[in-house]
Amino acid sequence: MLDIQTTDAAIPATDPATIRREDYRPPDWFIPEIELDFQLGLERTVVRSKLDVRRSKSAKYDAPLILNGDDLLPVNVLVDGKKWNEWKLEEGNLTLPLTGAAHIVEIEVELDPSTNTQLMGLYGSNGMLCTQCEAEGFRRITFFADRPDVLSRYKVRMEGDKQAFPILLCNGDKVEEGEAEGGRHWAQWNDPWPKPSYLFALVAGDLVANSDSFTTRSGKEVELNIWVRDGDLPRTGHAMQALKDSMRWDEEVYGREYDLGLFNIVAVSDFNMGAMENKGLNVFNSRYILADPEVATDADFDGIEGVVAHEYFHNWSGNRVTCRDWFQLSLKEGFTVFRDQSFSADMSSAALKRIEDVRILRAAQFPEDAGPLAHPIRPESYQEISNFYTATVYNKGAEIIRMMHSMMGAENFRKGTDLYFDRHDGEAATCEDFVVSMEDGGGIDLTQFRVWYRTPGTPRVSAKLSHNPQTGTATLELKQSIAAGGAKPGPSEMVIPLRTALLNPETGEHDGEQLLILDKAEQSFTFEGQNDHPVLSINRGFSAPIILENSRTAEELAFLSSHDDDPFARFEAMQQLMTGYLTAQITGTPADRDIILQAIGAVLADENIDRAFLAEIILLPTEAFLGDQMVEVDPQAIHDAREKLRGKIGVQFERKFRRLYKQCVPGEFSLSAEARADRKLRNVTLGYIAASQVEDAAEIAYDQYCDANNMTAMQGALGVLSHLDAEERGHAFESFYTRFKDNALVLDKWFTMQAMSQRSDTIKRVDALSRHPDFTLANPNRVRALYGAFAGNQVRFHDPSGRGYAMIADMVIALDPQNPQTAARFIPQLGRWRRYERGRSELMRLALEKIAATSNLSKDVAEQVSKSLA
Numbered sequence: 113m114l115d116i117q118t119t120d121a122a123i124p125a126t127d128p129a130t131i132r133r134e135d136y137r138p139p140d141w142f143i144p145e146i147e148l149d150f151q152l153g154l155e156r157t158v159v160r161s162k163l164d165v166r167r168s169k170s171a172k173y174d175a176p177l178i179l180n181g182d183d184l185l186p187v188n189v190l191v192d193g194k195k196w197n198e199w200k201l202e203e204g205n206l207t208l209p210l211t212g213a214a215h216i217v218e219i220e221v222e223l224d225p226s227t228n229t230q231l232m233g234l235y236g237s238n239g240m241l242c243t244q245c246e247a248e249g250f251r252r253i254t255f256f257a258d259r260p261d262v263l264s265r266y267k268v269r270m271e272g273d274k275q276a277f278p279i280l281l282c283n284g285d286k287v288e289e290g291e292a293e294g295g296r297h298w299a300q301w302n303d304p305w306p307k308p309s310y311l312f313a314l315v316a317g318d319l320v321a322n323s324d325s326f327t328t329r330s331g332k333e334v335e336l337n338i339w340v341r342d343g344d345l346p347r348t349g350h351a352m353q354a355l356k357d358s359m360r361w362d363e364e365v366y367g368r369e370y371d372l373g374l375f376n377i378v379a380v381s382d383f384n385m386g387a388m389e390n391k392g393l394n395v396f397n398s399r400y401i402l403a404d405p406e407v408a409t410d411a412d413f414d415g416i417e418g419v420v421a422h423e424y425f426h427n428w429s430g431n432r433v434t435c436r437d438w439f440q441l442s443l444k445e446g447f448t449v450f451r452d453q454s455f456s457a458d459m460s461s462a463a464l465k466r467i468e469d470v471r472i473l474r475a476a477q478f479p480e481d482a483g484p485l486a487h488p489i490r491p492e493s494y495q496e497i498s499n500f501y502t503a504t505v506y507n508k509g510a511e512i513i514r515m516m517h518s519m520m521g522a523e524n525f526r527k528g529t530d531l532y533f534d535r536h537d538g539e540a541a542t543c544e545d546f547v548v549s550m551e552d553g554g555g556i557d558l559t560q561f562r563v564w565y566r567t568p569g570t571p572r573v574s575a576k577l578s579h580n581p582q583t584g585t586a587t588l589e590l591k592q593s594i595a596a597g598g599a600k601p602g603p604s605e606m607v608i609p610l611r612t613a614l615l616n617p618e619t620g621e622h623d624g625e626q627l628l629i630l631d632k633a634e635q636s637f638t639f640e641g642q643n644d645h646p647v648l649s650i651n652r653g654f655s656a657p658i659i660l661e662n663s664r665t666a667e668e669l670a671f672l673s674s675h676d677d678d679p680f681a682r683f684e685a686m687q688q689l690m691t692g693y694l695t696a697q698i699t700g701t702p703a704d705r706d707i708i709l710q711a712i713g714a715v716l717a718d719e720n721i722d723r724a725f726l727a728e729i730i731l732l733p734t735e736a737f738l739g740d741q742m743v744e745v746d747p748q749a750i751h752d753a754r755e756k757l758r759g760k761i762g763v764q765f766e767r768k769f770r771r772l773y774k775q776c777v778p779g780e781f782s783l784s785a786e787a788r789a790d791r792k793l794r795n796v797t798l799g800y801i802a803a804s805q806v807e808d809a810a811e812i813a814y815d816q817y818c819d820a821n822n823m824t825a826m827q828g829a830l831g832v833l834s835h836l837d838a839e840e841r842g843h844a845f846e847s848f849y850t851r852f853k854d855n856a857l858v859l860d861k862w863f864t865m866q867a868m869s870q871r872s873d874t875i876k877r878v879d880a881l882s883r884h885p886d887f888t889l890a891n892p893n894r895v896r897a898l899y900g901a902f903a904g905n906q907v908r909f910h911d912p913s914g915r916g917y918a919m920i921a922d923m924v925i926a927l928d929p930q931n932p933q934t935a936a937r938f939i940p941q942l943g944r945w946r947r948y949e950r951g952r953s954e955l956m957r958l959a960l961e962k963i964a965a966t967s968n969l970s971k972d973v974a975e976q977v978s979k980s981l982a
């Protein structure tokens with residue numbers, strides 16, 4: 113019965129319904145209690161719901177009850193115990209013209225989870241049943257007021273075949289279970305905490321658990337389970353440790369304790385996103401749970417720690433206090449990303465974590481702000497909310513919270529968040545509620561700071577430092593401007609906190625860092641007691657998410673790259689130095705290369721430098737980042753200039769790199785900071801040794817591959833080999849395939865590394881891989897592994913023939929009918945067409961036009977394409 117067309121799919125691309133923030137109206141009906149009964153089956157699941165509906169005091173006396181539905185037909189509707197036929201189905205939603213103030217509404221629907229390829233609502237994955245409801249998936253399970261400001265207490269009975277589904281999980285606590293006829297069994301789950309429907313979850317399958325427990329600071333014992341398929345149990349230890357660390361950290365840093373006796377996590381292999389914070393039952397993409405040294409890189413281990421923490425932290429920032437409407441998404445996501453970033457920083461190296469956070473922000477969010485899909489962290493309108501789970505809402509949102517933290521200090525920030533949790537516990541709140549709580553609790557005026565919430569675009573700040581030797585004063589002149597979507601920047605008045613220090617030009621010392629608050633279009637700051645012209649260290653720790661228009665000389669940047677005591681600023685100085693040189697090279701302007709070689713020589717000679725930091729600071733800026741600095745992007749020119757510099761660095765320091773490479777020989781595997789630093793530096797030096805085009809590069813890489821006792825080393829070796837023409841390349845990739853073909857997550861890496869190859873035959877190879885028996889459009893991880901990696905491969909995706917663009921467009925057209933959410937994620941890559949040189953620009957636009965001309969596009973893809981072409 114599920115083959116009725118959804119009305120959503122029928123909306124033409126030219127006329128999508130736009131939802132606006134200013135149109136928010138509180139609900140006419142509340143549903144304080146809901147009972148659900150699931151008769152589970154992979155091909156037929158019957159869902160019976162019983163809703164206790166109450167007309168809001170502010171609603172009109174005759175406002176009908178409208179329950180959202182997507183792809184549903186009511187089999188049976190009862191009102192107050194009697195069969196009721198007055199309902200209407202309009203655009204998928206069920207309208208009931210009820211007249212009283214309170215009713216009991218019962219509805220029965222039938223689902224076929226096996227045909228649910230969107231992975232929203234109830235779907236099958238590897239023989240198990242699971243759900244994804246955020247943002248609007250619950251309406252694909254049953255008719256309901258599927259909006260986050262309707263909070264209900266859930267009682268859920270689930271019943272299914274005992275053999276197919278030995279484990280039955282839902283939110284809250286399991287209160288009863290029993291056997292049923294015909295080899296079936298059932299479980300009754302009650303969740304005492306009222307929640308919006310997007311936090312509902314259910315899992316039924318053949319699973320085993322890594323079980324542990326955690327005692328909260330008030331002495332409550334919490335049972336912890338990580339549920340996986342049988343063979344995966346040995347790979348759950350890292351996630352369990354991360355969970356316990358997160359629970360402790362949230363108590364210590366935010367005073368937040370867990371509020372149920374049970375916390376379940378389930379790993380699922382088919383999942384659109386990273387993970388989901390359903391109350392008491394987090395559902396994860398298996399890539400953010402499963403790890404051991406043989407199959408996971410150090411970056412994978414970090415990803416697991418961060419995502420486990422993120423979802424756990426949502427229990428307070430998201431679940432106990434939820435969002436009033438989806439425009440407030442950053443209320444929970446920006447804040448929770450900030451929380452998980454802070455946690456990860458506390459668990460390992462704060463400096464390296466910050467470099468990584470900024471790298472992600474620049475790779476994913478700055479381009480979004482500069483392109484046709486730019487939006488404020490609190491958007492004003494949307495057509496499909498799934499398109500707004502973006503780096504802007506998440507990562508820029510986190511930067512906005514971080515700025516509040518910097519301006520308030522940790523203690524006052526905590527007073528603000530305490531008040532926020534206190535005031536809004538059990539409520540559906542807004543970003544404005546958060547800001548007001550921070551003001552009231554933390555004693556700060558954020559009136560002007562609020563501009564960040566409504567302004568798209570990345571502010572640009574120019575900083576000019578002048579010095580007067582007569583008076584011993586230095587003057588810093590700051591100017592800010594902003595634009596979104598590639599428009600010409602105009603003056604702005606954002607509140608921009610800039611951690612700043614003036615370094616002595618001889619010693620690099622300074623007498624303390626200051627937090628300058630730039631809140632005017634132009635502003636100057638004076639510093640006394642400066643006998644020599646100091647060197648400016650500004651936006652230390654990346655205290656504000658801005659683009660600094662650099663006025664510092666190459667000499668000053670080189671000086672900072674070896675002297676700045678703020679590790680981020682030191683790293684950043686080197687990046688700016690390299691970026692300045694490379695952008696000059698690309699546009700044919702003369703620039704000094706020796707100073708870069710000297711700066712690299714200096715950090716390589718630094719005896720006290722942290723090895724992991726060394727590995728970061730000698731990396732060149734990415735091709736994508738360099739492109740973002742250009743007025744008109746020519747990916748080939750960028751690639752050539754960057755490779756040339758890489759080769760030069762490789763040749764210049766070959767002996768040093770070989771020595772470091774040998775020194776970093778790994779021993780017994782460990783996740784200690786030292787062992788990780790060695791693995792990282794070893795891979796980076798291997799990259800440079802190969803870049804110098806020495807004859808034995810392939811051999812060294814191949815040996816590393818063969819000797820590796822961990823995935824970080826293996827992937828590092830394969831990454832280098834992937835670009836080479838040597839026969840070792842083929843051998844290594846074959847051996848890797850044979851060894852890991854039965855491990856989906858590792859096989860993803862095999863697809864990815866080939867799609868990232870700089871070789872000129874990469875497009876052909878990706879095309880062939882799309883027909884490989886292990887490739888499928890049905891698994892989002894696999895799609896991202898192949899096509900996501902390829903679309904990020906600047907020089908090959910942007911092949912001047914346009915074949916790369918056509919390949920992505922064809923894939924989007926094929927994937928959209930099955931999984932619109934994942935298909936829509938590929939549009940932004942093409943959407944940047946205006947930034948490229950004419951030939952490529954036109955071909956990118958044509959690829960978008962081809963998608964736009966496809967009939968029955970999903971709302972997801974239609975919105976992204978039409979905005980990209982507008």
Ligand code: ARG
Nearest residue numbers: 246247385387388389498501
């Ligand atoms: N709330 C989840 C998280 O950030 C993301 C879920 C988004 N899912 C979606 N289908 N849009 O942890």
Ligand code: ZN
Nearest residue numbers: 422426445448
């Ligand atoms: Zn989240």
